[in-house]
Amino acid sequence: MVDEHRQWLEAMEAKSRAKQQQFMDGIAAKLKRPRLASKPEQPFRGAPDYWRGFEWSEEERIERFSHNFTSVGGHVARVSDMNEAKAFIAGKAEEMGAKYIVRQQEAELEALGLEEALPDAVMSVWNSDPEEHWKARAAEADFGIVMADHAVAYTGSVTVLSSKDKGRSVSLLPTVLMIVLPSDRIKTRLGEVLIELDRAGRANLPAGVHFISGPSRSSDIENDLTIGVHGPGIVYAIIVG
Numbered sequence: 237m238v239d240e241h242r243q244w245l246e247a248m249e250a251k252s253r254a255k256q257q258q259f260m261d262g263i264a265a266k267l268k269r270p271r272l273a274s275k276p277e278q279p280f281r282g283a284p285d286y287w288r289g290f291e292w293s294e295e296e297r298i299e300r301f302s303h304n305f306t307s308v309g310g311h312v313a314r315v316s317d318m319n320e321a322k323a324f325i326a327g328k329a330e331e332m333g334a335k336y337i338v339r340q341q342e343a344e345l346e347a348l349g350l351e352e353a354l355p356d357a358v359m360s361v362w363n364s365d366p367e368e369h370w371k372a373r374a375a376e377a378d379f380g381i382v383m384a385d386h387a388v389a390y391t392g393s394v395t396v397l398s399s400k401d402k403g404r405s406v407s408l409l410p411t412v413l414m415i416v417l418p419s420d421r422i423k424t425r426l427g428e429v430l431i432e433l434d435r436a437g438r439a440n441l442p443a444g445v446h447f448i449s450g451p452s453r454s455s456d457i458e459n460d461l462t463i464g465v466h467g468p469g470i471v472y473a474i475i476v477g
Contacts, residue, residue: 313472336377396448
């Protein structure tokens with residue numbers, strides 16, 4: 237019985253391989269070229285040399301990033317320093333009636349003094365209280381405020397790394413996301429950001445690497461676009477400098 241079963245499996249496999257051969261030969265015949273029996277050689281690995289050396293000036297990086305970020309529904313504000321960034325965030329919070337705000341636990345955001353600028357809002361600092369349910373706080377927040385670690389002009393993307401003090405929920409769950417982006421962190425190419433992560437080594441990789449290109453966008457099978465289903469519906473990149 238075992239031998240018969242093995243023979244049956246071998247016969248089925250041979251039949252399947254014959255059909256596969258016939259199918260692939262048919263494709264090669266329609267393309268009017270011989271069928272490849274081995275994978276082709278790839279002479280290049282990674283980005284070509286001309287792309288590795290491609291770089292825009294700082295002002296052009298800012299302009300290209302702003303254009304690409306706004307083209308997918310994001311908003312860009314350019315300010316001269318962190319004081320203007322604080323004023324912009326406070327103004328938008330008052331304009332939109334934000335009552336609950338959550339921010340990352342970072343020295344640069346601490347120095348903004350948003351608590352004093354928004355005395356009527358409840359400001360929560362991520363992971364500052366071990367007894368708090370931080371995902372719930374982020375989910376109920378009107379505003380989430382994060383610092384950008386990097387940005388990519390060519391794709392209009394902001395890179396936000398996560399850690400115990402920089403929870404990913406701060407950028408994923410609030411209704412409105414405010415990203416403070418120092419202008420010198422805007423790179424030309426995505427590879428410039430990836431190579432920095434690679435140089436850090438596997439042991440030093442962050443808990444998460446998030447590339448944010450505007451607000452949450454979702455489409456169903458009929459291409460009906462909806463904003464804000466799986467993340468913030470309004471996203472501001474505040475370029476400082």
